[in-house]
Amino acid sequence: MYHIMFKKSLIYPIIFAAVLIGGVSTYLSYRPVGDMDIRSKITASLGPAGEYIIELGDDGFYPQEITIRRGDVVSFVATRDGYFWPASNFHPIHTIYPEFDPKEPIEPSGKWNFRFNKIGEWGYHDHLAPYFTGKIIVTETDSSISISRDANCKDKQNSKECWQEQLISILYTEGVGATFDLLGKLYKQETKFPISCHSLAHNIGIAAYKLYLDDKDSVLAPKAAYCANGFYHGFMEGLLTATRNLKEAKEFCARVDEKLTSRAPDAALQCYHGIGHGAMDLVLIDGLVTNNERSLIAPALEFCEKASEDAKQLYRCTSGVFNGLANFYTRKEFGLTVRKDDPFWICHEQPEKYKESCYGNMNSAIFWLADRDFSKSARFVENLIEDKYAIPAIQYLAGSATITLAKSNPEGAVRACRALQLRLYLPCIRGFSHGFLEHGTPGFEYKDALDFCRSKSMLIQERETCFTYVLSNLNGWYSKNKAKEICNAIEKKYKQYCN
Numbered sequence: 229m230y231h232i233m234f235k236k237s238l239i240y241p242i243i244f245a246a247v248l249i250g251g252v253s254t255y256l257s258y259r260p261v262g263d264m265d266i267r268s269k270i271t272a273s274l275g276p277a278g279e280y281i282i283e284l285g286d287d288g289f290y291p292q293e294i295t296i297r298r299g300d301v302v303s304f305v306a307t308r309d310g311y312f313w314p315a316s317n318f319h320p321i322h323t324i325y326p327e328f329d330p331k332e333p334i335e336p337s338g339k340w341n342f343r344f345n346k347i348g349e350w351g352y353h354d355h356l357a358p359y360f361t362g363k364i365i366v367t368e369t370d371s372s373i374s375i376s377r378d379a380n381c382k383d384k385q386n387s388k389e390c391w392q393e394q395l396i397s398i399l400y401t402e403g404v405g406a407t408f409d410l411l412g413k414l415y416k417q418e419t420k421f422p423i424s425c426h427s428l429a430h431n432i433g434i435a436a437y438k439l440y441l442d443d444k445d446s447v448l449a450p451k452a453a454y455c456a457n458g459f460y461h462g463f464m465e466g467l468l469t470a471t472r473n474l475k476e477a478k479e480f481c482a483r484v485d486e487k488l489t490s491r492a493p494d495a496a497l498q499c500y501h502g503i504g505h506g507a508m509d510l511v512l513i514d515g516l517v518t519n520n521e522r523s524l525i526a527p528a529l530e531f532c533e534k535a536s537e538d539a540k541q542l543y544r545c546t547s548g549v550f551n552g553l554a555n556f557y558t559r560k561e562f563g564l565t566v567r568k569d570d571p572f573w574i575c576h577e578q579p580e581k582y583k584e585s586c587y588g589n590m591n592s593a594i595f596w597l598a599d600r601d602f603s604k605s606a607r608f609v610e611n612l613i614e615d616k617y618a619i620p621a622i623q624y625l626a627g628s629a630t631i632t633l634a635k636s637n638p639e640g641a642v643r644a645c646r647a648l649q650l651r652l653y654l655p656c657i658r659g660f661s662h663g664f665l666e667h668g669t670p671g672f673e674y675k676d677a678l679d680f681c682r683s684k685s686m687l688i689q690e691r692e693t694c695f696t697y698v699l700s701n702l703n704g705w706y707s708k709n710k711a712k713e714i715c716n717a718i719e720k721k722y723k724q725y726c727n
Contacts, residue, residue: 279341281305282362284312284354293363298347302364304340310513311335313355317389319431320358321559324386325350332562333512351389356513359434359466381418388424395428396435404439404459407432408451412670415455422667423631425455433462433502437470448484450491453705454670457498460484461548464502469509474535477503491707497544500536504548507531519563521574524556525549529582539581546582550575550589558596566593571608575617587617588624595628602629603644606656610649622652623659630663635676639685654693661697665705674702674714692725699725 283290284306296302304314311333316325328350330340344350344366354360381390391414399407411429414421429452436459439446452459468477481503485496507528532545553574557566567573571594575586591605598604605625612618626634626645634641638660645656661677668676681694699722702711715726 279303282314283307284314284360288360289314289354289362293365295365295367296344298345298366298368299343300366301341301343304334304342305338306334306336309336311356314340314352314362315355317351317353318392318427319353319434320355320555322355324389328352331560356509357469358431359437359470387418387420388428391418391421391424392428392431395432399432399435399439404432404436404447404449404452408449408454408459408670411454412451415670422635425670426458426667429455429458430462430465433459433464434466436463437466440467444480444483445487448487450488450495451670453488453492453495453498456666457495457501460495460499461502461505464499465505465509468503468506469513472510474531477506478535493704493706497540500541500544501548501551503535504528504532504545504550505552506548507535507545508549508552521553521564524562524564525553525574528552542581543585546585547589550582550586551592554590554593557593566597568597570611571597572612572621583617584620587612587621591621591624591628595625600632602626602633602641603647605629606644606648606652610652615651618652619655622648622655623662626656626659627663627666630660631667634660634663634680635667638680638683641680642683642685642690645690654689657690657693658697661694662701665698665701673705674698678718695722696725700727703727 279301280294280296281303282294282305284304286308294302304312306312313330313333315322315330316328318324322329325346325348328342328344330342333356334340344364347366347368350364350366352362352364381387381394394414395407395410398410408429411425411432415425433447433452436447440463447463464477464480467480468474471477481496481499484499488495508525510531511524511527528549529546532542532549536542536545553564556562556564557571570576572587572590575583575590578586594605594608595602597608602625606622609618609621609625612621626641629641633644641660642657645653645660648656661680664677664680665673668674677698678695681691681698683691686694695718699715699718702714705711706714711727715723718726
C-alpha cells in the first residue's frame, strides 16, 4: 500500500506578489537589520563574481526580490521539509528562462547553483509548490531595471508573462470576477492569448490562494470556469500543497458545489480534477520521486480514493493524476519517457475504474509525441482495440487540439476526422465540439461551438452530430436560464436536440 504522509501542522504560505512573476521573500548571505522589513525589496551589493543565497522556508523565498549583476551566481537552499525545485516561469514549463531550471527536484538538504548571464527581470517559482514565487533582477551595472506595466503586451518579448502580471495585479486589487473580465477581453483582443488561456487561468488559481486565506468565499466566482476551469485546477493544487489537508479540500469542493453549481454546473467536479493534480504534487514534495510510473501514480490514486465519495468525483480526481503524468512526459521530468511504440501502456494495466480516465488524459502526451500533429497523434488512438477506450481517447484528443487546429481551420479539423477509422469519425467531431465549449471565447463558448457546427464543409450527419452534442450539453456549462435562452435562439430544425 502507498500512503501520503500528512504533517500535523498546516503550512500557511504568504504570497507577496504576482504568482510566478515575482514577489516572495529571498535570502541573501546577510540578513537585514534594524527596522527593515524582511520582506522588502533588496538591491544586493554587486561584487565581482558575487554569490547570493536564496532560502525557501515555510512562508516562501526570502527576501522579496534581489538585484544582481550579469554573471553573478545564486545558490538556492531550503529550510522547510520536503524536496524543492526553483525554476523560471512559467509554471509548469519554465520557458521564460529555460536554462534557469535544475530539471529535477532538489533534496531537502541539497543546494542548487545557477549563474545568471541574461539581463532582465526573471520571475521564478517552486515547481513543487508554485504559490511560492520570487524575482531576480539581473543588470549590466548597479542600476536597476524594470519591465513596463502598461496595458499593451503585444510588443513584449514575453507577452504571456506580461498578461499574467496584469491579471494577477487585478486579482489582488479587484478580485476574481474582475480578473476574469480582463481575461475575457484579452482573449478577444490578443490573437495569441487563447492558446495560453488555460495555463494562465491555472496560475491565477494558484495566486488566489492568498485571497482564500483572508476570505474563503472570495475565490468563488462563476466566471472562474472560463478556459476549461483552469482556475480551480490551479487553486486546488495550491491549497493541497499548502495545507496537505484532504478534509479542507473536500469541504472547499462542497462549497463550490453549493455556491456555483446553478451558474457553473461543472465547477465542483473540476475541483476534483484539481485535487488529482495536488495529489501528484504531494507525492513529489514528500520525496516519493521515482522514474517508475507505477510507483509515482499509485499514492496519488490512493489519495483520490480517499477524496472521492462517488464515481464521478473519482473519475475527475484520477483524470488529474493521469493528466499530471502526461505532463511529466511532455516536460521530460523525473526520467520519464513516453513509449513511442505504445504510449498507453500504463493505461492497459490499470483497474477498470481508472482506464477511461487514463486513456483520455494521455492526450497531451500523444499530441506532443506526434509534434502537435492531430492526425499523427490519432494513429495511437486507432491502435486501441476496444471502442470503450478508443472513443473517449479520440474525443479528449480532439478537444485538446481545438485551439491549435479547429479554431483556425475548422474545415481542416473536419477533414482530419473523416480520415479516421469509421468508429472514431463522429466521436472526433464530438470531441472538437466539446473543445470549443471548453476553450471558446469566455462567456460565449457556445457561439464558437455552434459556429463550428455551421461550418460549410460539414456533411449533414456531421452537422447533426455537432449540434446534438453542443445543444444537449448546454446544461453542463451554463445555468438553466442561459441554456434555455440559447436554445430559443437556435434554428428551428436543431431545437429538437436541446434538453
